[in-house]
Amino acid sequence: xxxxxxxxxxxxxxxxxxxxxxxxxxxxxxxxxxxxxxxxxxxxxxxxxxxxxxxxxxxxxxxxxxxxxxxxxxxxxxxxxxxxxxxxxxxxxxxxxxxxxxxxxxxxxxxxxxxxxxxxxxxxxxxxxxxxxxxxxxxxxxxxxxxxxxxxxxxxxxxxxxxxxxxxxxxxxxxxxxxxxxxxxxxxxxxxxxxxxxxxxxxxxxxxxxxxxxxxxxxxxxxxxxxxxxxxxxxxxxxxxxxxxxxxxxxxxxxxxxxxxxxxxxxxxxxxxxxxxxxxxxxxxxxxxxxxxxxxxxxxxxxxxxxxxxxxxxxxxxxxxxxxxxxxxxxxxxxxxxxxxxxxxxxxxxxxxxxxxxxxxxxxxxxxxxxxxxxxxxxxxxxxxxxxxxxxxxxxxxxxxxxxxxxxxxxxxxxxxxxxxxxxxxxxxxxxxxxxxxxxxxxxxxxxxxxxxxxxxxxxxxxxxxxxxxxxxxxxxxxxxxxxxxxxxxxxxxxxxxxxxxxxxxxxxxxxxxxxxxxxxxxxxxxxxxxxxxxxxxxxxxxxxxxxxxxxxxxxxxxxxxxxxxxxxxxxxxxxxxxxxxxxxxxxxxxxxxxxxxxxxxxxxxxxxxxxxxxxxxxxxxxxxxxxxxxxxxxxxxxxxxxxxxxxxxxxxxxxxxxxxxxxxxxxxxxxxxxxxxxxxxxxxxxxxxxxxxxxxxxxxxxxxxxxxxxxxxxxxxxxxxxxxxxxxxx
Amino acid sequence: xxxxxxxxxxxxxxxxxxxxxxxxxxxxxxxxxxxxxxxxxxxxxxxxxxxxxxxxxxxxxxxxxxxxxxxxxxxxxxxxxxxxxxxxxxxxxxxxxxxxxxxxxxxxxxxxxxxxxxxxxxxxxxxxxxxxxxxxxxxxxxxxxxxxxxxxxxxx
Ligand code: FES
Ligand code: FES
Numbered sequence: 001x002x003x004x005x006x007x008x009x010x011x012x013x014x015x016x017x018x019x020x021x022x023x024x025x026x027x028x029x030x031x032x033x034x035x036x037x038x039x040x041x042x043x044x045x046x047x048x049x050x051x052x053x054x055x056x057x058x059x060x061x062x063x064x065x066x067x068x069x070x071x072x073x074x075x076x077x078x079x080x081x082x083x084x085x086x087x088x089x090x091x092x093x094x095x096x097x098x099x100x101x102x103x104x105x106x107x108x109x110x111x112x113x114x115x116x117x118x119x120x121x122x123x124x125x126x127x128x129x130x131x132x133x134x135x136x137x138x139x140x141x142x143x144x145x146x147x148x149x150x151x152x153x154x155x156x157x158x159x160x161x162x163x164x165x166x167x168x169x170x171x172x173x174x175x176x177x178x179x180x181x182x183x184x185x186x187x188x189x190x191x192x193x194x195x196x197x198x199x200x201x202x203x204x205x206x207x208x209x210x211x212x213x214x215x216x217x218x219x220x221x222x223x224x225x226x227x228x229x230x231x232x233x234x235x236x237x238x239x240x241x242x243x244x245x246x247x248x249x250x251x252x253x254x255x256x257x258x259x260x261x262x263x264x265x266x267x268x269x270x271x272x273x274x275x276x277x278x279x280x281x282x283x284x285x286x287x288x289x290x291x292x293x294x295x296x297x298x299x300x301x302x303x304x305x306x307x308x309x310x311x312x313x314x315x316x317x318x319x320x321x322x323x324x325x326x327x328x329x330x331x332x333x334x335x336x337x338x339x340x341x342x343x344x345x346x347x348x349x350x351x352x353x354x355x356x357x358x359x360x361x362x363x364x365x366x367x368x369x370x371x372x373x374x375x376x377x378x379x380x381x382x383x384x385x386x387x388x389x390x391x392x393x394x395x396x397x398x399x400x401x402x403x404x405x406x407x408x409x410x411x412x413x414x415x416x417x418x419x420x421x422x423x424x425x426x427x428x429x430x431x432x433x434x435x436x437x438x439x440x441x442x443x444x445x446x447x448x449x450x451x452x453x454x455x456x457x458x459x460x461x462x463x464x465x466x467x468x469x470x471x472x473x474x475x476x477x478x479x480x481x482x483x484x485x486x487x488x489x490x491x492x493x494x495x496x497x498x499x500x501x502x503x504x505x506x507x508x509x510x511x512x513x514x515x516x517x518x519x520x521x522x523x524x525x526x527x528x529x530x531x532x533x534x535x536x537x538x539x540x541x542x543x544x545x546x547x548x549x550x551x552x553x554x555x556x557x558x559x560x561x562x563x564x565x566x567x568x569x570x571x572x573x574x575x576x577x578x579x580x581x582x583x584x585x586x587x588x589x590x591x592x593x594x595x596x597x598x599x600x601x602x603x604x605x606x607x608x609x610x611x612x613x614x615x616x617x618x619x620x621x622x623x624x625x626x627x628x629x630x631x632x633x634x635x636x637x638x639x640x641x642x643x644x645x646x647x648x649x650x651x652x653x654x655x656x657x658x659x660x661x662x663x664x665x666x667x668x669x670x671x672x673x674x675x676x677x678x679x680x681x682x683x684x685x686x687x688x689x690x691x692x693x694x695x696x697x698x699x700x701x702x703x704x705x706x707x708x709x710x711x712x713x714x715x716x717x718x719x720x721x722x723x724x725x726x727x728x729x730x731x
Numbered sequence: 732x733x734x735x736x737x738x739x740x741x742x743x744x745x746x747x748x749x750x751x752x753x754x755x756x757x758x759x760x761x762x763x764x765x766x767x768x769x770x771x772x773x774x775x776x777x778x779x780x781x782x783x784x785x786x787x788x789x790x791x792x793x794x795x796x797x798x799x800x801x802x803x804x805x806x807x808x809x810x811x812x813x814x815x816x817x818x819x820x821x822x823x824x825x826x827x828x829x830x831x832x833x834x835x836x837x838x839x840x841x842x843x844x845x846x847x848x849x850x851x852x853x854x855x856x857x858x859x860x861x862x863x864x865x866x867x868x869x870x871x872x873x874x875x876x877x878x879x880x881x882x883x884x885x886x887x
Contacts, residue, residue, distance in 0.1 A: 078827055079825075079826030079827030079828070079864045080826070081826070213820075213823060214823050214825075216825070216828065217819075217820055217823055217824075217825060218820070219828070220825035220828030220831050221816050221819045221820055221824075221825060221831060221835060222764070222804065222805075222807075222816070223763075223764020223765070223803070223804030223805050223832045224764065224805075225828050226763075227766075227829060229757070229763070229766070229767060230757075230763035232761060232763075238758070263747060280758075281754060281758035281759070282754050282757070282758055282767070283747070283750045283751065283754040283758070287747075353863060354827070354829075354863055355766075355768055355774070355776060355827060355829040355830045355861065355862065355863040355864070356766070356768075356827070356829045357767070357768075403827070403828065404827060405766075405827045405828070405829025405830075406826075406827040406829060406863050406864060408863075440770060441768065441769045441770060441771075441774075637823060641823065641826060641866070641869070644865065644866070644867075644868045644869070645826055645864045645865040645866060646865075647865075648864075648865025648867060648868075649863070649864075649865050651865075652865075670769050670770075670771055670773060671768075671769050671771075671773035671774050671861060672771065672773050676861060676863065677865060677867075678858040678859075678861060678867075679853075679854050679855075679857040679858040679860070679862075679867045679870060679871065680854040680855050680857075680858040681858075682854070682865065682867035682868060682871070684868070685868050
């Protein structure tokens with residue numbers, strides 16, 4: 001007799017009650033402490049759930065009678081692989097078959113789907129998705145597994161302790177008793193959800209640590225993956241906004257007659273960020289927008305050029321700033337020192353330039369509530385901001401999070417800028433039709449919210465043995481968090497920690513170390529950009545360290561090693577990359593190697609870059625060897641992909657990308673002048689992952705800041721020059 | 732009124748003459764696998780095949796399409812296309828995925844015209860298509876794999 005038959009019969013008899021649908025699945029609402037942090041409890045959870053007062057329901061896994069396991073992802077999938085990572089954690093503890101697992105995105109709900117590292121807000125960023133979910137998702141899967149085992153035990157009349165689960169089935173070893181998860185789901189759905197579960201010993205992991213295939217691949221190679229642009233709603237119209245050419249300009253007057261006469265244009269409205277054209281489709285909206293006549297009041301608008309900005313910043317480099325770190329007395333030590341080494345760095349504004357331009361679909365319902373479809377990265381903030389515009393409650397803003405065609409920080413706007421715009425357009429048009437707000441590439445490139453421009457000055461003196469005796473790093477630039485909801489949490493004694501991260505956290509053993517910040521104000525809107533402060537601090541500190549090594553006549557790897565006594569994880573990736581990258585091996589003439597090591601978001605990355613310098617200063621980056629320590633490697637293939645992509649993203653800014661201003665207007669507009677890395681510029685990449693049992697940390701950002709200094713150091717090794725400014729167009 | 736031959740079927744569309752094929756596909760016909768990335772022939776997100784050759788649909792007015800056979804990602808079939816898609820899957824190429832329809836069609840066009848490209852020819856041939864997630868390492872390997880699979884008869 002087949003065990004399937006037993007299960008079906010017994011389960012129907014024992015558990016099906018009238019009025020319950022046979023297809024009812026198992027949806028677990030798990031009670032979890034809101035403040036749970038990774039590391040609270042390792043394998044074996046006993047005793048960690050005592051904060052009963054803070055318990056809130058969560059829902060992350062569903063198992064259907066059809067044997068499908070659906071993982072509800074609370075984080076935005078923007079390419080970093082989080083759907084796969086979250087599902088891996090659930091499936092691991094559930095003992096599901098990987099191919100029976102589907103992933104859907106969670107509805108916006110700060111109570112159930114908050115980022116555990118952010119308190120009561122749902123959102124994705126700071127490379128926190130796996131870090132904050134590691135235990136939460138594992139518990140979700142483990143609880144479901146316990147219930148399935150218990151259901152089988154009751155059906156079979158045996159002790160649950162004697163049962164096992166594997167590959168989507170529960171069985172009693174040595175008996176032939178076996179049932180699929182789908183067959184047990186209904187029965188299990190009637191059981192109590194366990195409050196405490198025992199997690200696997202990592203030694204038993206079958207999925208975590210293995211390169212399981214991504215869950216989003218099929219849809220992304222056959223064109224069926226749905227992005228914001230792809231949403232069609234009945235009666236929907238497309239909106240485009242003409243924005244001011246200079247930041248800080250205000251609308252004086254506009255004439256929409258010609259636009260309204262343009263084919264397919266339905267409405268023209270003034271909205272807070274400009275003039276909105278509402279039309280039948282993209283082409284009609286764009287054609288209509290092109291013939292708008294608008295006068296702007298630019299009396300208070302930004303009117304400077306990039307050079308003037310840097311000139312102002314350079315004068316601040318001469319003045320002491322607010323201290324962000326002070327060990328020993330660097331000022332005193334530098335005052336009397338001989339042969340102080342000094343370098344001034346400058347970093348331009350940068351656009352995120354995700355492949356998918358910004359956009360948002362919004363639809364109003366009869367009760368005034370709205371549905372929104374887009375690649376939402378900060379659902380809770382977006383709900384709040386939209387609710388204010390429309391005069392409704394945040395829970396009346398239902399967000400359907402879609403795949404995002406990249407973000408790199410841009411979609412996590414602290415003011416929900418483009419989401420609010422969609423709501424403003426909807427409001428201006430009276431909410432009568434669904435609206436798809438689209439940004440063109442030009443809108444996206446010129447729309448601000450850039451990585452801010454920064455300058456650094458680093459000065460150092462050396463001991464007689466060549467080690468740094470004193471190091472002073474002054475940083476000048478705008479604050480990302482000033483004026484945002486993040487300001488109080490991310491400012492320490494007047495210092496925006498995102499402006500100095502990577503510099504104030506310098507891992508090297510230097511007795512007199514001082515880091516200072518000047519926070520500037522400009523009307524140019526700025527925002528986090530993949531790896532945030534490290535985008536500039538890693539470059540300045542790691543190229544400067546090479547300058548010191550050269551000054552001391554020492555090998556850059558040895559020089560760092562001697563200073564990393566207090567930073568074993570930095571040292572480990574450095575040693576690994578030096579070994580794998582063939583550090584010290586001879587190279588052909590014109591070729592060079594450079595090294596850099598940096599921690600961001602608690603992940604440690606070191607790189608050795610190989611370059612070739614050709615005639616007239618042209619150069620290529622040929623090969624990059626990466627060593628990364630991100631704790632437990634949940635999916636090694638995704639980690640590799642993020643190292644490849646992350647360093648490629650950073651390499652664009654080394655080679656060519658920059659946003660510049662002329663008379664207050666952004667010069668660049670599209671990929672012909674905001675140029676980015678292309679296939680023929682991509683180096684070979686080799687990634688080595690440090691085996692680790694530490695809690696997992698993020699991999700979306702930490703590769704990005706390391707490539708710049710590795711390449712610059714490699715170029716310096718060939719040319720002997722300093723590279724104090726990005727991009728480096730000529731070696 | 733234009734009559735377009737898309738993925739083997741005939742479609743009649745009422746569109747202004749200057750409307751790029753991209754928006755006809757996306758906004759009038761609901762074929763949203765073809766993406767907008769720049770609108771000025773810089774990024775390749777809008778790549779479609781016309782008579783087997785990669786074209787930028789964002790700068791191709793519908794009036795200039797004529798009776799060419801248009802293939803979008805939704806209709807990609809044939810030996811080369813299937814080889815490219817399966818290599819893409821085997822190497823987990825996509826990250827955000829937004830550029831990938833264009834990448835896959837560009838790769839299909841490349842291998843159709845040159846079944847045995849060198850690595851340098853692959854890098855050059857694919858450099859018209861931007862990937863902001865910088866999946867270029869895997870794109871290169873996947874085109875190589877598709878070429879090898881095709882020459883070794885591993886694809887049906
Ligand atoms: S959208 Fe056509 S090339 Fe970019
Ligand atoms: S996969 Fe994201 S742009 Fe290519």
